[in-house]
Amino acid sequence: MLAKNTQTKALHWLGKQLFNRNDPAAFFDPLLEKLDPMLVQGHTPARVEQIIQETSDTRTFVLKPAKRWSGFQAGQHVNICVGTDGIQRSRTFSLSSSPELWTQQGVVTLTIKRLPGGLVTNWLHDNLSCGAVIGLGDAFGDFLLPEPPQPVLFIAGGSGITPVLSHLETMAARDFRAPVSLLYFVRTYQDIIAAKRLKTLENCYSALTVNIIATHQNNEPRYLNNQDLESVPGLKARQVFLCGPMGLMDLANELLPQHGVRKADIQSTFFSAATPPVNPDLANQTLGGEVRFAKSSLEASSEGDASLLEIAEASGLAPRHGCRMGICHQCSCRKTSGTVINRLTGQASEPGEENVQLCISIPHGPVSIDV
DSSP, X not given: OHHHHHHXXXXXXXXXXXXXXXXXGGTTHHHHHHHOGGGOOSSEEEEEXXXXXXXXXXXXXXXXXXXXOOOXXXXXXXXXXXXXXXXXXXXXXXXXXXXXXXXXXXXXXXXXEOOTTOHHHHHHHHHOOTTXXXXXXXXXXXXXXXXXXXXXXXXXXXXGHHHHHHHHHHHHHTTOXXXXXXXXXXXXXXXXXXXXXXXXXXXXXXXXXXXXXXXXXXXXXXXXXXXXXXXXXXXXXXXXXXXXXXXXXXXXXXXXGGGTOOGGGEEEEOOOOSSOOOOGGGGGSOOBEEEEEGGGTEEEEEOSSSOHHHHHHHTTOOOOOSSSSSSSOTTEEEEEEEEEEETTTOOBOOSSSEEEEGGGEEEEEEEEEOO
């Protein structure tokens, strides 16, 4: 390990001296990409092997990453990188397949819903075809299955089913014996994502019970209610995993404790959002201030109604980012002075130098950022 670390540091030093970059192996990527995109070193290339139309607005992309990719755990996310309009753009998506599929067949799946106005999701649907190559980042996230196995309840809505599919297929492959229930909410029965996969899992995995609920199939909307939760045997003993629209997760977080489920036994993950939810405690904070982007010699004023990422973009800058909701940490950068408030937790940072996430940080007085 020491030799490997020393070699890595030496390569970084050499790359810095010769090419003024920390990743010398990626220096020749523009040439390699033209010869064979799967040889690129700056990210892990992944070739599209198959595209499955799940619903009218959702597709599953079967990807074959280069063998050097490090793999993942069920329920984790990845960042993908694609070039649109000459610009490299990155977004975060949940893996919808099991780790066993990767280890046994060398492929993974991303199940992606087209979003109104979605720059990357729409581009993927309109332009990605079999044989195309995209960039794949390392997996991350802690929306993980309980160890050792315990009874589980999944509550998912819409495309929030994607990490749950990874969980369920992993449980089936590993013969996870504890009871497993899924409450899956969709607008109509035509909007069920991965319907065949779910039916196959229900037929071959005896521990699993699936209940699919259409919220807008009839005139009256049908949402998560007490009867749904009462239908789950031994609910109090279940580990609960939530993934879906904020309305569904807020309702679940309200109802579950009323049925004796401890908050410590509830896990949530976001599957999409334009901006992360704002902690109510921020209403009591004095927010805003001058923001200095040190590397760009730019200054901007803030009224406290925008994150550092939004302020940077409004100033004409294009800092690196991914999920825009505090998950992927791609937008992390150095704050050299000042204080920011984390819009998820309402907590203030230290006033000195530290790394902050641009997408969830709001100025709390004058701030200087190394952007």
